[in-house]
Amino acid sequence: MKQSVLKVHPQDNVLVALRNLQKGEAVYYNNEEFFILDNVKAKHKFAATFIPKNGDVIMYGVLVGKAEMDLPKGAVLTTGNIKHATNDFSIGERKTAWHKPDVSKWQDKTFNGFHRADGSVGTANYWLVVPMVFCENRNLEVLQEALVAPLGYGRRKVYQNQALKLINLYKAGISVDALLQADIYVEDIEEKNKPLFPNVDGIKFITHEGGCGGTRQDAQALCSLLAGYITHPNVAGATVLSLGCQNAQVSMLQAEIQKRSPLFSKPLYILDQQQTGTEANLLSLAIKQTFAGLVEANQNERQPAPLSKLCIGLECGGSDGFSGISANPAIGYTSDLLVALGGSVILAEFPELCGVEQNLSDRCVSTDQAERFSSLMRTYNDRAQAVGSGFDMNPSPGNIKDGLITDAIKSAGAAKKGGTSPVVAVLDYPEKVTQPGLNLLCTPGNDVESTTAEVASGANLVLFTTGLGTPTGNPIAPVVKIASNTTLFQRMSDIMDINTGTIIEGEETIEQAGARILDYVIQVASGDVEVSAVRHGQDDFIPWKRGVSL
Structure with missing residues (x-):
């Protein structure tokens, strides 16, 4: 029987609805029964136990909010009954030990790229x-x-051809009402x-x-x-x-x-x-x-290159309540695979690391790097608060509608993109990646500003997760669009490349999806697959002026 709810971390006191749950319905998780007290939409959360007023709301094993009122077991979480909250962080002990995934399948694999004089390899030219x-x-x-x-x-001129059909109909004397009803679809048969x-x-x-x-x-x-x-x-x-x-x-x-x-x-x-x-x-x-x-x-022609020459940017935009339990942890596993192979990955969007600072700080390979991360995070948030904002105001209306009701919930899920490997370097905008491994890059949460910066720092390919759907691309680096749920993948199939809704549906594990994504990355990096953003000419580029952008 397909699972209806999910507890993301053993310490959590909330459960995630994997489908729409009705008031009065009974659902089960690990043989425990839960009576749903309110309608709970898929992707949203409800209390797994009684949470008193001012009590901690825990998800992903971290503090993500405080209860504004008593929340009985089975009550849906909303922006009206919980508020954003996170634990403070400090410079603690280094915790850089990690379990490297088995990469024997990819150890001898290569991609066909463009070799440059400085030793770097491009996935495009x-x-x-x-x-x-x-x-x-x-x-x-x-x-x-x-x-x-x-x-x-x-590019192909399918839309110009549709406009030409309307022009011809107008010249023929057709009425406005008839124009609005006219079939102007033109088969995209014109080749580049x-x-x-x-x-x-x-x-x-x-x-x-x-x-x-x-x-x-x-x-x-x-x-x-x-x-x-x-x-x-x-x-x-x-x-x-x-x-x-x-x-x-x-x-x-x-x-x-x-x-x-x-x-x-x-x-x-x-x-x-x-x-x-x-x-x-x-x-x-x-x-x-x-x-x-x-x-x-x-x-310059494509030539074989080791996978260690890949530098992947990790990005999310239009996130939903499934992003942190499907697409983000899937590319987090892809990140771990690439790091184990000697490659580089970039985790950015500092406003979306709010609440998981302690984990990332502890994973920094040196105290100096941990202190730099702490300084960048605190300075950024202070600047936002100085103009009446803050990291707690990061979730967009679309995020909230689809289950990300506090910044801490959004951030804890977003950080999953970085996998579990040590942080080798903390970079300020838009410094260059110079070390293999996981790099943290200070950027806004705005997906275009952040993607623009990741590529400037050296990402020769970007993995971009989304739960609501976004066409974001980049002028020079392929941006692989990864859907967190199957409904989105099917509804916006023209701009999506990979579906991780299979994780939600129980058809695939996070590790299996992450491995599948790496295989796809190799094809894209070799020029064998053209991703949707490239096909559509989605060349988004927005510099960050270092003002307050969340």
Whole structure:
């Protein structure tokens, strides 16, 4: 018989509903009977025992809230009867021992990637075009129009064809009501043109709203972020457009590139509009130089590389009450597998580590790293509280609706993405990963800001879990979208890549799902599978200005 409820950790005093439970219904867990006192929607929680007013609410084995009133056994937990609460944390003893998973199945496996001069290996091969300042965004758009389609990188035009059908119907005199009822579906049969440079996956044009008008620290952070993309193993070279007078000076970018890659040797073309003169001269020169760079980039072909060359970003967005018990622990196991194989993983989103700080701090390999983690977490939360917010205000309306009613519940589930391995380094935004193993990166909980930063820090592939559905992608790194539940996977099949609802349904263990995900990662990293975000051209890029973003 399929299980109806789940206790995530033996010390928990709440249970998770795996299906909709009706008031008055009796359910069983470990031979104990529970009478449901209120309707409990799937993904939501109810009290597994009497919890007195001001009593602790425990889930994932940690404090996630305090009861606002007496909660009898079987009562549903809501934003009205519990409030966010977490235990404080301190610098304790190092607890870095962990049980490495068996990786014999993957020990001799490789992926086919693009080898770079600095020893890194890309899972893709892109040419990058970036502005130093928002003033150059329009010039990027002109270059994009000039280069993308003629070089064979254009996307399919199914939606333009639908609009053309409506235009023809309108010209034929059809009424508005009839237009709204018209079938405009067009079969997507138009194939992409064969690219002129088959070893180049595309030209990516990254626009942003920064580079000037903010603080000097904003400009420095932006240059560091852009340097992370230019030196990234998935990037063959770059064209940089500068206006000339902005805060984010070219010299600042060059210094950040040198810091990340002292022996940087990729083709890099930097154009200054105020020095070049007319727009026509600037764009003509940019087109010529970019074309020359593409010729060079096309000479690099995929070659076998050990799995230790993978650096995976761990991300979640649009989370639900199942994320922390299916998708997140599944990629947590994938993370442990990759770490055991000598690879790197990045756990970010610091507002979503609220309540599990002690565990992560204890797992840091040194006291210095634990202290840095503590400092970054406390400083971040203090800044949020200074403007009337805080980590406790992190859950979105969608999170709350689907069972994540306190930040601590959300965070405890989100942290499962990091698996169980030791923390080898704590990085501030957007520092580069330099050590194999689990790295903590300070970023907002905002999924696009965080994904943008993880890639800048070196992630050549991102595992992104979601319970509600989000199309988030990245310009240069494939983002694998992992559904926490089967309903979502089926409803939004066009943007989902992997389903872990099988864990909820009892068809698969967390370990089996995590192993399946690693096999999929190898295919994606080798260019054998195109993930949904890449197929849709979902090139999300948002720099963090180090303000309060949860």
